[in-house]
Amino acid sequence: KTLEYIVVHPANRGRGVAERLVEExxxxxxxxxxxVFEPGCGAIHRCLEHIGKI
Structure with missing residues (x-):
């Protein structure tokens, strides 16, 4: 499944919010x-790598 359109507010960047959101x-x-998950962009790719899904 392709994960895309997962957006985190700029104020929450760098706080681990994106990783928790992708994990959920x-x-x-x-x-x-x-x-199987496919990242829709580089940011989601980094999150998937961080949580061990890639």
Whole structure:
């Protein structure tokens, strides 16, 4: 599943909010049976790498 359009407010950048948001989206999608995630942009790619999904 391609993850895209996940946006964090600029005031929350650098606080780990994006990683937690991507992690929660992955958890919800895994509950639906999705096992493979593709990043829709570089920022999401970094988040997926950080949480071990890539």
């Amino acid at each position: 989206v992955c958890r919800m999608e895994e509950a639906k049976g999705v096992k």
